[in-house]
Structure formats: C-alpha cells, structure tokens
Amino acid sequence: xxxxxxxxxxxxxxxxxxxxxxxxxxxxxxxxxxxxxxxxxxxxxxxxxxxxxxxxxxxxxxxxxxxxxxxxxxxxxxxxxxxxxxxxxxxxxxxxxxxxxxxxxxxxxxxxxxxxxxxxxxxxxxxxxxxxxxxxxxxxxxxxxxxxxxxxxxxxxxxxxxxxxxxxxxxxxxxxxxxxxxxxxxxxxxxxxxxxxxxxxxxxxxxxxxxxxxxxxxxxxxxxxxxxxxxxxxxxxxxxxxxxxxxxxxxxxxxxxxxxxxxxxxxxxxxxxxxxxxxxxxxxxxxxxxxxxxxxxxxxxxxxxxxxxxxxxxxxxxxxxxxxxxxxxxxxxxxxxxxxxxxxxxxxxxxxxxxxxxxxxxxxxxxxxxxxxxxxxxxxxxxxxxxxxxxxxxxxxxxxxxxxxxxxxxxxxxxxxxxxxxxxxxxxxxxxxxxxxxxxxxxxxxxxxxxxxxxxxxxxxxxxxxxxx
Amino acid sequence: xxxxxxxxxxxxxxxxxxxxxxxxxxxxxxxxxxxxxxxxxxxxxxxxxxxxxxxxxxxxxxxxxxxxxxxxxxxxxxxxxxxxxxxxxxxxxxxxxxxxxxxxxxxxxxxxxxxxxxxxxxxxxxxxxxxxxxxxxxxxxxxxxxxxxxxxxxxxxxxxxxxxxxxxxxxxxxxxxxxxxxxxxxxxxxxxxxxxxxxxxxxxxxxxxxxx
Numbered sequence: 001x002x003x004x005x006x007x008x009x010x011x012x013x014x015x016x017x018x019x020x021x022x023x024x025x026x027x028x029x030x031x032x033x034x035x036x037x038x039x040x041x042x043x044x045x046x047x048x049x050x051x052x053x054x055x056x057x058x059x060x061x062x063x064x065x066x067x068x069x070x071x072x073x074x075x076x077x078x079x080x081x082x083x084x085x086x087x088x089x090x091x092x093x094x095x096x097x098x099x100x101x102x103x104x105x106x107x108x109x110x111x112x113x114x115x116x117x118x119x120x121x122x123x124x125x126x127x128x129x130x131x132x133x134x135x136x137x138x139x140x141x142x143x144x145x146x147x148x149x150x151x152x153x154x155x156x157x158x159x160x161x162x163x164x165x166x167x168x169x170x171x172x173x174x175x176x177x178x179x180x181x182x183x184x185x186x187x188x189x190x191x192x193x194x195x196x197x198x199x200x201x202x203x204x205x206x207x208x209x210x211x212x213x214x215x216x217x218x219x220x221x222x223x224x225x226x227x228x229x230x231x232x233x234x235x236x237x238x239x240x241x242x243x244x245x246x247x248x249x250x251x252x253x254x255x256x257x258x259x260x261x262x263x264x265x266x267x268x269x270x271x272x273x274x275x276x277x278x279x280x281x282x283x284x285x286x287x288x289x290x291x292x293x294x295x296x297x298x299x300x301x302x303x304x305x306x307x308x309x310x311x312x313x314x315x316x317x318x319x320x321x322x323x324x325x326x327x328x329x330x331x332x333x334x335x336x337x338x339x340x341x342x343x344x345x346x347x348x349x350x351x352x353x354x355x356x357x358x359x360x361x362x363x364x365x366x367x368x369x370x371x372x373x374x375x376x377x378x379x380x381x382x383x384x385x386x387x388x389x390x391x392x393x394x395x396x397x398x399x400x401x402x403x404x405x406x407x408x409x410x411x412x413x414x415x416x417x418x419x420x421x422x423x424x425x426x427x428x429x430x431x432x433x434x435x436x437x438x439x440x441x442x443x444x445x446x447x448x449x450x451x452x453x454x455x456x457x458x459x460x461x462x463x464x465x466x467x468x469x
Numbered sequence: 470x471x472x473x474x475x476x477x478x479x480x481x482x483x484x485x486x487x488x489x490x491x492x493x494x495x496x497x498x499x500x501x502x503x504x505x506x507x508x509x510x511x512x513x514x515x516x517x518x519x520x521x522x523x524x525x526x527x528x529x530x531x532x533x534x535x536x537x538x539x540x541x542x543x544x545x546x547x548x549x550x551x552x553x554x555x556x557x558x559x560x561x562x563x564x565x566x567x568x569x570x571x572x573x574x575x576x577x578x579x580x581x582x583x584x585x586x587x588x589x590x591x592x593x594x595x596x597x598x599x600x601x602x603x604x605x606x607x608x609x610x611x612x613x614x615x616x617x618x619x620x621x622x623x624x625x626x627x628x629x630x631x632x633x634x635x636x637x638x639x640x641x642x643x644x645x646x647x648x649x650x651x652x653x654x655x656x657x658x659x660x661x662x663x664x665x666x667x668x669x670x671x672x673x674x675x676x677x678x679x680x681x
Contacts, residue, residue, distance in 0.1 A: 019654030
C-alpha cells in the first residue's frame, strides 16, 4: 500500500484544514452553511449577544422548510409558534445579510433539495446545516454533515468548525439492483445490515456498480439516510453522472470554468489503494423491496418477509425493546407485512421528494385510484420539483387518482407543521425516520420507496411492487 | 459555556437502547426561538398521557428520580436528529450527566457544547449501574470529572473521556472565542481560496427567479 493513497474523505479534509487548535483539533473551513428556521434562532441570538457578525454571508443560504404549511401558501402560516420561527429567520437573514429564499418564492423547498438543484452543492466542498439529513449532499462527493445550533453559531461567526477527522467506512455493493428495487431499498438494507449505530464516528463511502448505476437523485437518497446508520456523513465519488447533473444547474461554474472544475473534481475519488477503517460488503442483487416494521430504521425486512419472531432475539433487553416496538406499531411477532392496511400514504421529504421519486410513484398508478379511506399526500421537495412535475403532467396523474398535490416543504416527515398523523394512524411513507411520534404523536410509520408507497395507497395495504402490475 | 467539574445527586435508570432525539424532545416542541423552558417537555410521550396528566410509571415521574441530575441508558443514546433542543431539554430538566455504552455523534457534541457530561462505559457496567440505581436507596451517585470516576454505593467506577472534551467541560471554554484567536489562519486560508473562486463560488441567487 502506498502511504500517500487517500480516500475521498481524506482529500476533502486535507484541503479544508484552515488551522490547528491547541487542543489538537483542526479548524475545518466550511464552504456552505445551510440555515433553516428551526435550528438557527438561538444561533443568531448568541451571535447578537456576543456582538459578533456573520463572517461569510455569501457562503450561507437560508430557507424555511420544516414549519411551513403545504396548502394555501398565500394564506401565510396560521400556527403562531411556526410563524414566529419563520419571521425570526426572515429578520435574522435581513440583519446579517444572508441570501434567503422566501416562502412565496418558486425556488422555496426543503434545503437539501434546493441546494443541489441550484448547484450550490459541488464536489469537494464542506457543507453543514443544523439538520442531520445534511448527509444528503455527500452524493456529489462533498463532505456534508449535520450540526447542532451551537456549532451553527460557530460557523456563522468563524466559517470554520473545530473537528477531529472521522474514521472511514467503505460500503461496497456487489451486483445490480433487481427490477423495482430502488436506492431507498438499498439504503434500508444497508442500515438493516449494519444497524443504526453501525457507522457511528465514521464517514461512509458507498461504491460498487449498484451505486455508480444510480442517478444523482437516487444517490442523494442513499447519502441522505447515512445518518440513520449513525454515520457522520455519506459520500459517493463524483463521476460523469455527477458532472452531467451539475452542468444543468445555475450555481455550477460555466463554460471553460466548468471544464476546469471537472478536471479538479475528477481527482477527488479515493485512490485505488486507499484504506478504510471498516469495509462492509453488500450483495445488491439479492435485495428486495424493503419495509420497516418497527420504530428504528434498522427494524426492516423485505416486503415478502415477516415481523421477526421475538424468540429469535437472544438478548432480553433487545427482546423487550422489540416488544415495545410491536406494541407501539400495533403488530404481532411473526406477522407478515404484506396486506397490512394503511390509513395514510406520504410521498415526499429530503429522502424521496425529488422529480425521479415522483415519476416512480406516478408510474405505479396506471389509471387506478387511491383506496377508499386512505389519505394520500404527494409533497414535492421544492417549488422547482413541483413545477417540473406539473410540466410533465404528473400532478394530473396524482390528482385524478385521488392523491393530494401539495406545496413543497418537509411536510409529514416530521410533526412540525399541519401535516401529521393522528394517534395509531398507520402510514406508508417515503421519509427517513420511523421513530415513535415522528410523523405525529402515536403515528405508526412504515418506511419504503416511492413506488411502494404509491402501490400501498392504491391497494389500501402494504403491497409488493413486484406483483403490482 | 457552562463548566462541569463534580456532580452529586440522583441517577435515573432508563434501560432503553436507541433513545432517539425525537423521543427526548418531540418535533412538535421544536417551535421555540430560545434555549430555555424545554424541561417540562422532555420525554413528553413517555412522561405524559395524551390528556397531559403524568404517567406515574415513568421513571422521571417517580420520587426521587423526578429530581435526577444523571441519566443512565443503553446503547446509541441520542440517535437521530441534530436538534440541540434535546440536550437543552435535558439541561432544563436538571440532567447534567448521561451514562451509556455509546452515544450518537451529533448528540454527543451537542452535550459537550452545553456542559453536559456524556460518560461512556462498558455495557455490563452500565447494566449493573442501572440495577444499582433502580433501588431508591442506591439512587444517589457522584461523578467527578477531574479524577474521571463515579462513586455509586461505596464502589468506584473509572471512566475514560477524550482529554479535549474533559478540558472543555472543566474550563467551560467558549469554542467560538478560542477559534477566533486563530482568525489570522482563517484569513490566510481564505486568501489562498481566492485563487480557487471558481471551485468554491459565492452563493448568489438569481433575483428574477426568486420572484418569478
């Protein structure tokens, strides 16, 4: 092994160390700081209290996404606390001179959808946001991770973060995904294999033919859920697919500058003999459409599988926890997942709210209608996704089939806006977390791919997309 | 940042793994623009019935654990969201130390930033500690950061901690003030960056598209 062989992570790290702190940590320079309304108010308040300013407003972009209603946008936000958070962000961006996408702008949307589509996410960058799903941007070969509010304040004030280098994990896929099996199924299978703490302290790099065959939106789905495996960040090496996507974005370099940038970006992928702290192999060809059955993303099986038999769990604590999950989810041990009736279907979020996701869901409809009694929401991840979907007529397909076609936002991924589950309501969801109460107090979440959610909405119960002609 | 040196008080056992930040502080309670006042909403789905009345069986609703300043739980505590509201809620309730076999990364960092000491111990030690404090008589323990030890009913448990985290907690250092002492390094880095402006362009949104 050559001692100079470096991973993608190490290359980005090395090119961003701006200083060394006395305690041994490095000051990592931050290229992009994404700001939302929920995790930023206290950071700006701290800045103001200390008489500090924002060092690089031009490296910062703000948008409201978590709190916003997805209907009647022009009517404003009726929940007073949500409205105050959005107004506080508007006040803060104006005071500190930060670029901001207003609620009524056609560009508004979920920050992890907007930044890539605007070309603000570029290979080799460091990107942070007070949101754990910042890992999404790793799909472009950018080191992107979620931070707390105190760290956000630190980035606002210094454009750096004190950091120790993460350990590295390589997830190497073998073979290709089968028909009807998507990036969502692949990442759920990976989380099922390594567990929700499997990558704690590590940055995961995904590679192999099942990854390189994916488009950028699917790669974002993979990197987005890296945090559900405990990883600090997810990374995919930039390649021709990445460059072709970026070429169409307004924020990427133009003309000759783009060619020069591609030359630089092409040097980013890990060197062939680079070493990782952990390597994990996964056979992509054997993965089926996945569905979670519990209240942790690792509680996942293929749709034709069953809720585990609790007796198979050796550890008493694990058995007790699985029992609690089943009680919460209203399921029995050993129960098949196929045919489980649902109340709600949610298609959207920073995991699966992009154009390809909406296309995949729409392609399932085939002239059929959402099952009676099922509430089905389609929430585009951004205003531009919505507009592009409408240009293709996807909105009509959804609306005619009985789906609600909404304005963009985080919506039912988390119970912070009017879109939420009632207690005990069961939801087929394209979002990222099935924690207790995540989609509303008492709500029961089953995570799956957009096509699987659409199939569940139409049939009224969990369905195997492979048999849903 | 608040200092942490020594703590003595009631430790509450929470024998659960993968306690996520949604469970610590649910999404609907994130609608605040301050750091204070979240203690009453801590673990709300476990602490309260839907009508708002207390669930008497939940550990933090029982004497003496309702006065707890230490929490002991199982693996992967604080997984999920980056919300610093979770440690703010713990702090506002009075929790200054959490003991578990492992923590999620972002949550761990958020604890250090807020003067909460996260202690990592081997799973079997955590299990025996949970058993010990589950007996009310043994619920009071003490934690000393300088000497890195826990005293629980006459037995002493040593713990490891990253020396940087220890120093930051002991001294209550303001990370931003420390980093700003290296402003010249940051200036120099940005100066170098000027030659790479095309790889790292400033953000500029098209005003007409924003309005369109």
